[in-house]
Amino acid sequence: MDPRRNPRSVSDPKVRQVGFFAPPPDRSQSGPPDPISSAASSPPLSSVSPSGNSLSPVMIPPPRHHSDNLTLLSCPVPVPVPFPAAVPSSYTAAPDFSPTTAASSSYSGKLAAAAAGGDGELGDDVAMSPGRVGKGRVMASSVPASGLTTVSVVTMPPGITEKVGGASVEVQNERPANSKPQKEKMTKAERRALQEAQRAAKAAAKGEGNKATTAAPGAASSEVTKPNKVVKPSQKKSDGASVAPSEKKGPGGERPPEKERKKDVPHPRMQYDDESRVEKAKRKAVVKQTEARNRVELFRHLPQYERGSQLPDLESKFFQLDLMHPAVYKVGLQYLYGDVCGGNARCIAMLKAFQEVIKEYSTPLEKTLSRDLTAKISSYVSFFTECRPLSVSMGNAIRFLKSRIAKLPLTMSESEAKANLQSDIDHFINEKIILADKVIVSHAVTKIRDSDVLLTYGSPSAVEMILLHAHELGKQFRVVVVDSRPKLEGQLLLRRLVGKGINCTYININAVSYIMHEVTRVFLGASAVLSNGTVYSRVGTACVAMVAHAFRVPVLVCCEAYKFDERVQLDSICSNELGDPDVISKVPDRDESNSLDGLPNSDNLQLLNLIYDATPSDYVSMIITDYGMVPPTSVPVIVREYRREHLWI
Amino acid sequence: MWRRSASFILDRGNDVVSKPDSITLSPPPTYQSSSMADTLQNPNPNPKISAYYQTRAAHHGVVTSDWLAQAQEAAGPDSPGSDGRSNSAADSGGGGRPFSVIDEFNNWRQQPDLAEAVAAIRALAAVIRASEATTMMELEIELKKASDSLKLGDTTSISLTAGCDLFMRYVTRTSALEYEEFNSAKSRLIERAEKFGEISYKARRIIAMLSQDFIFDGCTILVHGFSRVVLEVLKTAVQNKKVFRVFCTEGRPDRSGLRLSNELAKLDVPVKLLIDSAVAYTMDEVDMVLVGADGVVESGGIINLMGTYQIALVAHCMSKPVYVAAESYKFARLYPLGQKDMAPALRPIDFGVPIPSKVDVETSARDYTPPQYLTLLFTDLGVLTPSVVSDELIQLYL
Incomplete structure (x- = not known):
């Protein structure tokens, strides 16, 4: 376990995540709850940064993780297990190379060798990996940023690394156990088994001596082969995009309920070059997006998708998305296809959709309106984010709405609360957008x-x-x-x-x-x-x-x-935000053959449409x-x- | 000569502003200074000449109001002129009552040591006193009307506008007033208005004290125009036994710099008088530029006597600090984008010789100095960077 992940491994207590903006995804939830450590009392969770809840005021792009790259590259067998795919090797791989104080060059060489076998499958399966896998691999180890992170590991004495790693494992394992004990009950046993296997593999690797770098793929493969159930989803995934809904449902066979789903909402400003997180977000995504292939290096942290494939996919899912309100669905599609664009128009469309939602909302049994509605809206927001990244105006409007929901007195009746919220939304639209525009006009004139x-x-x-x-x-x-x-x-x-x-x-x-x-x-x-x-x-x-x-x-x-x-x-x-790169390479209404025709598939061309x-x-x-x-x-x-x-x- | 020309302006303003009775007044100006007549006749025979009078008066109200008072005494036909003006304003705003805000304001304004904003607030206090309103709301409406007519009467005076706004804000926003019995609220308002003169004087003292840290022994200060605050600053520096010297620009066309150099000479400060075009020539000797301001606008820039902008530009080029001394009641909710983006404030310029009628003359009295050329503002709120002005304005007015 690499200690660099420590700061982010601490997650927010559940209570704090409710009343605010879409919470960050479970960034470092690396494994299933550990039965042993969950029994222990939880260490202080107070080191949670408050900004984790809402939009963080300053973005610091996270360092690239070697372990993540390693994950994708070092597995000889495709490890398509939806949830823990990225995880096992972050357990196994990091201790493997950190004590050896391996120079990054030899390390990358090993990587290249290790990944050579599994390249074919990986290239297809891991669609998130930027560019082709082979190229990405070389870059990952040669880019200075990743070199830096390696150094930070290498300088750590082996003993300490292990200790810290161990401690952080405990912290991480406890937290999910405390905060959401009943999540995904179906998979819990299976994941526990998986983790046990990982531990065993890790111990074995350690026992063998610390220069056994190849143990990582070995361990990974042994994990995959051990529990039978894990193989099952792998087949599903290999089918490709056509089974997106079933894949989305995951091994649990059931969509996680709204409230839990909310926890996995991707952070609105997620760093898309952090592959483990992207994997996670993608698994939860409603909209099946295909990553654009040749992305510009400087903008890898931004989401970029190929256009055109989503609509049929979403259409096929329409009746399965029972949790998605039709109004939200419609607005999301409008965002996706650019029918509604411009900050004000998008914001108004979103608020109107939320108004519809609130109108038809009824609190489920044993839930409170403020909690449940917030969760629901968060899930809709994540849908919107998948369709198109949120604008600041929408973020502020959402924050307004959520604060209104949170401020509703508990004694208020449901119908009253709903009416209140709807009029609040109307007020917001009128005062902050329409009236504001009038005032602006009168000043500007x-x-x-x-x-x-x-x-x-x-x-x-x-x-x-x-x-x-x-x-x-x-x-x-x-x-x-x-x-x-x-x-x-x-x-x-x-x-x-x-x-x-x-x-x-x-x-x-x-x-x-x-x-x-x-x-x-x-x-x-x-x-x-x-x-x-x-x-x-x-x-x-x-x-x-x-x-x-x-x-x-x-x-x-x-x-x-x-x-x-x-x-x-x-x-x-x-x-x-990155737009469709194809539109800048293709000039419409030009009869003679486009000089860029066919080029977008070239390896050394990267199109950037900011x-x-x-x-x-x-x-x-x-x-x-x-x-x-x-x-x-x-x-x-x-x-x-x-x-x-x-x-x- | 320049004194007479000002009274000439007052008269000229009258004949356009006030409708019937001023026609009888129009002849005197033409014979009074025939040399200037052709200077002025052609440049702006525009309809804006109504603003002309007010501009002239307003500008000098700030810079040399005492001089204005003298001029008004000197010029015979002036007093009927101001009557005519107040009548017309009373018709528009007062509604036939014998009392007129504008009249009151003009009386106050003629006092040499009274800032324009103070005069405006005193005039508004007089409105309260004369008011027959029985509720707070009525009084507010009446005040609003009065301040509007005041502002309308002189669109080019920033401190008048700001003073009116400030007082209106006090009236409408002070929650203590709402819970009081009407008469006591009224007296509280009057008291506040009376106090304002004191506040304005105090502000000047505060600024003088604050700015002492910036005046060091042996420094050379370039000043432009005549500003009471700047004079106060320099006076305090003399009292604090600072050793410094002052370069005064001439301050054409009203030569307000001459007055300042006169005042400074009385204080035994070494003064050197420069013509306005010698600013760049002397700038390398100068350690700092200190100017007053007619108004401080929302961007943090200042509106001041013509020539301030070029001095600031030269100082900026030579990396000399430009300090502005201005009371906070000169902060105005204005945002000029450039020099021409303000209500024109015109005044005549005496070139000493007759100007051919085909030659156009730039008669604007003030310019706008953008904030990037200012270093610091000394105000009674503290020593501020230009960008804080907007902060204060937002807190004050919104």
Whole structure:
């Protein structure tokens, strides 16, 4: 057991996970509850970081785990056991190489040798592994980050490593035993058996002498062959995507009930290069996504899926998803296919779906509304996340709704509570979105003068309202609509503006430096504004803002205050969204053969379709919100002053 | 000459603002200073000239209000002019009562040592006193009307607007008022308004004390224009036996820098007078720039006498700190995006020689200095960086 996992191995106590945002997945739940250690009293769980519950304010990408890479690569036999697949070798493998103080080069060499056998099956089974397995293997050991983690293991004296590892094993094993004792009863016995086997294997490996690196695959294979039941799901999985639902149900044969399922909800900002976690999240996923193949190295931590295969899959599952409310299902599909896009539209669609849910909700027996409904909403949120990563606006709206549910007095009757929640949602939509937009328009219009040339990028809804309102007021101005591939959203805006009789110029973003000298104001929309004033918006916004700054043109960002986020982000790498890479390689409506045809399958081509970027606050002159016009430095003030007041009452 | 030109402005303002009676007043300005007439006749015969008078008065209300008072005494036709103005305002806002806010305000404003915001609040206090309202709500409405008419009367004075807003906020937001008996609440408001002058004076003292840490022995300070706060700061520094010297810009066109250098010479501070265009030339000798402000806006930038922006730019280029001394009641909920993004505040410029009528003259009286060129703001809330201004404003007004 590698000690690096310790900090994350401590999970939240169950109580704390209820009233908040989708909890992080069981990050390090590495094994089934251990009967022996579960008897012991639980060590202090107070080292839980509070941020684990809600969105963590600062993202620190976790180090890559050698043990994880090892897991996937070192097993000669496909180990498709749904739950503990990634786990056994993290038990066995880590102690194996850590005491040997193996240089990473020889270690990777062994890896390569070990994995050579099982490559074929793995390539198909482990769809999560970035790129082809062979390549991924080499990279995993040669990337400096992984080198670092190895060092941290190597420097540890063998004895200590073992001790710490042992201790952490106990901690980890206890926690699930305490917090959710009755989860997946069917598999418990079997997993216990598995763990026993692992222990035996580990002990054996230790006994043999610490240089037996090959013991890891050996142990793994022996585990797999030992319990018969484990082989069964492996067959299921090898069938491929067609049996997704059955696979999802897991060896338990039954979907875990809502409340337990909630625990496995992937963290909204899960690091997708952490393969064990991805595995886990994928197993719970409703939407069967196929990972894109050639992903850009810098963006591996972000989810990226191939488009097009999900709909039939989801359709086939429609009647099995008895727990999914149809309204939620519909909105999820709309997200998936981009029918609903734009921060406000997505947020409103989600809230309306939740309203439907609440309308038809009835508390099951022996449950309280606040707990059960929160769990239900969490599971829906995880579904939405699978369809498309949540936006900050949606995150804030969800947080609002959950806090409302949590604040419901226990004495309140169900119908009353439901009515309350529904009206709360209505209030939120009206005050935070619709009214806020009106206020923003009224502020922004004061900044438009006659003979202005306004530039906007993409199709921000708030800016459109501003332009139309200014036009209604009879202001004489001209609009430059800047657009970019692949979405070409600006065309819709252009159509609407021209229809209203506004003078427009339409250019692509490549020409922005040409047009900028005649522009007097730049109006931009935003998906979120972060605490350091960074504007997180449609990709290309940063470019437009930077050019405007260079030309000394004021940049006005229109953003409702509910999209403000207390996080801080310095670049657009840590947290972003990846779109379908194919759309940037394929140009539609082009008759002659596309010069990129066939290339996407090439190994040395990686396509990157980013959805968002981060505009530094230096380039932003002003942020127009429902609290007035503020400089970007005042965003934390508004977050501090109003978040508590309006969202968390 | 420049004194007379100001009174000329007052008169010129009158003839456009006040409707019928000012027509009789329009002749005197034209004969009074014919050399200036052609300077001014052509540049803005625009409809905005109504703001012109107010702008002029407002600007000097802050910078050299005492001088304005003298000018008004000196110029004969001035007093009927202000009457005319107040009448017109009373018609719009007061509703036929003999009492007029604007009148009251103008009286207060003429006092040399009274800041404009204080004058505005005193005027509002007079509204309360004269009010016949019987409920708090009525009084509030009346006050609102009065402050609106005040603000409307002078859209270019930031501290007037800010002072009105501040007092209105006090009236509407002080919860203690709601639980009190009406008359005691009313007297409490009046008391508060009376106190405000004191508060404003105290703010100046606080700023002077705070800024002492920044003035070190042997330093050279560049000041621009005439600001009471800056004068107070320098006075306190002299009292604290600091040894420093001051460069005063001339402060064209009203030459307010001359006045400041005069005041400083009385204090035995070594002063050097510069023409406005010598700022960059002398900047390498300067250790810090200290300016006042007509208004501090939400971005953290300041609006001040024309020329402040270029001094700040030069200082920024040469890495000299730019300090701003401003009372917190000058904080305004404004957010100019650039120099032209403000209500125009115009005033005449005397070039000493007749300007051909085809030549256009830039008559704006103030400019906007963006926050990135300011180092610190000395306010009665403490020594702030520009970005804190918005924080304070949000807490104050939202």
